[in-house]
Amino acid sequence: MPVPFSHVSDAYDVIVIGSGLGGLTSANRLAYCGHKVLLLEYHHKLGGLAAWFKRRGHIFDVSLHGFPFGMVKTCKKYWNREIMNSIVQLKKIVFDNPQFSLQTTFDRQDFTAILNERFRIPQQTIDRFFETVSSMNFYDDRTMTTRELFEQFFPGRTDVHRLLMEPITYANGSTLDDPAITYGIVFSNFMNRGVFTFEGGTDRLIGLMTAELEKNGVTICTRSKVEHIIVEKGRVRGVEVNGRTIAARAVVSNSGITNTIDNLTDHKAFSESFLEKASAIRVNNSSCQVYIGIEKGQHIPDIGDLLFTSTAPEFDSQELLDLHTRSKTFSLYYPKTRPGHNRYTIVASMNSRYEDWKNLTDEQYAGEKRQLIERTISDLDRYLPGVKAKIDWIEAATPRTFNHYTLHTSGTSFGTKFEGLDISRSIFKEVGGLFHVGSVGIIMSGWLGAINYGVIVANDADGYLRSLNG
Amino acid sequence: MTREDIKTLILEIIQDIDDEADFDNLDPGKPLRDQLDLDSMDFLDIVMELRKRHQLQIPEADYPHLATLNSCVDYLEPLLKDA
Numbered sequence: 001m002p003v004p005f006s007h008v009s010d011a012y013d014v015i016v017i018g019s020g021l022g023g024l025t026s027a028n029r030l031a032y033c034g035h036k037v038l039l040l041e042y043h044h045k046l047g048g049l050a051a052w053f054k055r056r057g058h059i060f061d062v063s064l065h066g067f068p069f070g071m072v073k074t075c076k077k078y079w080n081r082e083i084m085n086s087i088v089q090l091k092k093i094v095f096d097n098p099q100f101s102l103q104t105t106f107d108r109q110d111f112t113a114i115l116n117e118r119f120r121i122p123q124q125t126i127d128r129f130f131e132t133v134s135s136m137n138f139y140d141d142r143t144m145t146t147r148e149l150f151e152q153f154f155p156g157r158t159d160v161h162r163l164l165m166e167p168i169t170y171a172n173g174s175t176l177d178d179p180a181i182t183y184g185i186v187f188s189n190f191m192n193r194g195v196f197t198f199e200g201g202t203d204r205l206i207g208l209m210t211a212e213l214e215k216n217g218v219t220i221c222t223r224s225k226v227e228h229i230i231v232e233k234g235r236v237r238g239v240e241v242n243g244r245t246i247a248a249r250a251v252v253s254n255s256g257i258t259n260t261i262d263n264l265t266d267h268k269a270f271s272e273s274f275l276e277k278a279s280a281i282r283v284n285n286s287s288c289q290v291y292i293g294i295e296k297g298q299h300i301p302d303i304g305d306l307l308f309t310s311t312a313p314e315f316d317s318q319e320l321l322d323l324h325t326r327s328k329t330f331s332l333y334y335p336k337t338r339p340g341h342n343r344y345t346i347v348a349s350m351n352s353r354y355e356d357w358k359n360l361t362d363e364q365y366a367g368e369k370r371q372l373i374e375r376t377i378s379d380l381d382r383y384l385p386g387v388k389a390k391i392d393w394i395e396a397a398t399p400r401t402f403n404h405y406t407l408h409t410s411g412t413s414f415g416t417k418f419e420g421l422d423i424s425r426s427i428f429k430e431v432g433g434l435f436h437v438g439s440v441g442i443i444m445s446g447w448l449g450a451i452n453y454g455v456i457v458a459n460d461a462d463g464y465l466r467s468l469n470g
Numbered sequence: 471m472t473r474e475d476i477k478t479l480i481l482e483i484i485q486d487i488d489d490e491a492d493f494d495n496l497d498p499g500k501p502l503r504d505q506l507d508l509d510s511m512d513f514l515d516i517v518m519e520l521r522k523r524h525q526l527q528i529p530e531a532d533y534p535h536l537a538t539l540n541s542c543v544d545y546l547e548p549l550l551k552d553a
Contacts, residue, residue, distance in 0.1 A: 029518075033521075033522055034522070074511070077487060077511075077515065452511055455511065455515075456511075458518075459514055459517065459518050462518060462521065462522075463521065466521060466525065466527065467527060
């Protein structure tokens with residue numbers, strides 16, 4: 001359990017600010033390396049966007065929608081076997097839109113068959129496409145966009161583009177105009193073996209991670225909002241939090257990269273050229289979600305685990321972001337999600353722009369939220385006729401909600417665009433001992449990306465701390 | 471450390487990363503990545519483990535030296551001569 005703030009010591013080797021999956025993982029790795037670690041979280045719960053909340057006996061998962069198989073190895077190496085053993089496959093991925101309706105296990109074998117038999121793409125083209133995307137690395141050429149990649153292999157085939165792109169847009173907020181590598185790396189990760197989830201839900205995962213951190217000696221303190229990162233003579237000295245100064249030789253910020261630079265650190269600590277590059281970082285889009293609880297005792301049939309639905313004629317990155325988008329995914333949580341907790345919940349997710357929501361009056365805001373809920377119920381009714389009568393809880397989250405709970409700039413739910421990666425990777429060259437971990441560059445996002453990035457950054461921080469020891 | 475010790479050390483670290491790793495047919499002159507299904511995260515683990523166990527700081531530019539078992543030994547031998 002997190003400790004009261006009064007139990008926190010005056011000095012640590014390293015302080016981790018924020019407890020998203022990246023921050024949790026960095027803290028765990030640094031403790032494993034033998035450092036004295038303090039983890040500070042402003043919210044009363046750990047997990048960052050790996051969040052859940054309870055309403056009328058329902059438990060809603062905010063970002064547990066499916067991750068790649070690579071999560072198994074990652075959890076085994078950087079967490080523990082109990083966490084690894086709770087990873088299970090989601091076998092029924094459904095697409096439904098005016099261009100096609102189909103069901104898939106979302107892996108290379110099944111996608112190859114679908115592309116070949118249903119979309120009549122020659123086997124050779126499919127193989128070449130898969131070879132191209134699976135050999136992509138983040139340091140590769142980044143001038144080619146995803147749109148150009150698709151046009152190269154499947155010219156004019158907007159139906160194929162939709163099949164390939166739609167799920168990834170929901171997974172990492174990328175668009176057809178982002179670098180193709182941000183698409184290829186994430187898509188290949190999924191195509192390896194399909195889509196997986198965590199049995200027991202987000203609450204169980206974060207509970208197991210918290211226990212592991214405590215076992216490894218990490219001091220955890222919630223409701224602790226860091227006000228300032230202290231930098232002296234080009235090096236990190238600690239943080240100011242809840243009116244106290246806590247000393248540390250290194251700080252790993254799992255706050256957003258833009259927050260870290262603009263709100264937590266004095267700009268004087270950075271060079272002008274660094275600040276100029278940092279000011280060009282574009283944050284990714286935010287999201288809207290509608291959380292639906294099915295009344296206790298009622299049940300719904302198995303219509304799939306993840307439904308990518310749209311009534312828009314073609315895939316269009318802008319349409320997906322529209323305030324009134326006709327595209328959304330439904331994540332279905334059957335009793336198998338939380339064995340023993342015999343409930344059904346459904347979460348509808350849409351991509352959304354903070355700018356569209358931030359200036360609405362209270363009345364307009366409430367009205368848009370109501371409409372969002374109504375559109376969601378009527379879309380869901382196509383797959384679950386009469387579902388409205390079974391719902392006993394429904395509420396919506398908007399980009400404003402995401403901003404409120406995560407403090408992310410513009411409520412981004414997918415971190416930053418590609419340029420954020422360079423800044424995140426080079427911040428410690430500007431200020432000795434200051435590291436950043438979090439969703440950056442599109443590829444370091446999602447549950448798997450966040451955890452792996454936590455390991456990469458912990459390696460940097462460990463190298464720095466050990467260099468101080470001589 | 472002798473060359474043999476270093477070889478044992480590397481294989482021990484890889485075994486910790488992947489307890490199912492099979493070294494029986496390992497060709498020390500060929501890339502570890504291809505033979506043992508290691509990814510870039512696994513190589514990072516090797517770097518971190520060498521730092522933890524032997525206080526070795528391996529700069530990112532030197533990671534390519536860890537490609538094969540032989541190149542690991544060549545690279546680490548002078549660094550671990552007093553270990």
